[in-house]
Amino acid sequence: MINIELKIYPDELLRKVSKEVKNIDQKLSKIYDEMCILMNNEKGIGLAAPQIGINERFFISKDFSNDSDKTIIFINPEIIEADDIVESKEGCLSIPGHYDYVKRNNRILVSYFDLSGKNEKKEFLDMQSIVFQHELDHLDGILFPDRLPKIRKDIFFKKIDKEFKK
Numbered sequence: 001m002i003n004i005e006l007k008i009y010p011d012e013l014l015r016k017v018s019k020e021v022k023n024i025d026q027k028l029s030k031i032y033d034e035m036c037i038l039m040n041n042e043k044g045i046g047l048a049a050p051q052i053g054i055n056e057r058f059f060i061s062k063d064f065s066n067d068s069d070k071t072i073i074f075i076n077p078e079i080i081e082a083d084d085i086v087e088s089k090e091g092c093l094s095i096p097g098h099y100d101y102v103k104r105n106n107r108i109l110v111s112y113f114d115l116s117g118k119n120e121k122k123e124f125l126d127m128q129s130i131v132f133q134h135e136l137d138h139l140d141g142i143l144f145p146d147r148l149p150k151i152r153k154d155i156f157f158k159k160i161d162k163e164f165k166k
């Protein structure tokens with residue numbers, strides 16, 4: 001069993017640019033299982049590897065396409081196309097208790113690898129698209145408040161710095 005732990009702002013691992021996954025193997029599959037448990041315990045809808053201290057390019061997200069409890073893993077994910085701007089109210093397991101509205105693309109075309117090493121290309125809309133963008137940002141060291149307009153961003157960071165930086 002692999003023990004994983006949620007990294008909370010301002011942990012510096014959340015600010016690193018993650019490296020491409022080289023091996024899709026049994027170890028990754030085990031990490032995926034642990035991430036699913038952690039995400040469900042925390043009642044999250046997405047969780048990226050840097051949030052558990054692994055600076056590699058993969059994340060998990062709920063499958064919003066049906067009512068199942070399925071969780072999808074996205075390995076070496078990329079956005080190929082993006083359009084339709086929407087505002088989404090977001091939070092983050094690494095910044096617990098704080099929410100704000102950020103602009104995202106409502107439609108994206110993405111590429112990623114699954115656990116069997118197969119390359120998938122899919123179109124995502126709405127929540128599936130928004131969560132994908134939020135989690136992909138984590139792989140580049142970007143947190144959702146970074147995407148707020150300047151004044152709101154300053155206020156947000158002032159608040160969370162006060163709460164989490166000790």
Ligand SMILES: [Zn+2]
Pocket residue numbers: 091092093094134138
């Ligand atoms: Zn997040």
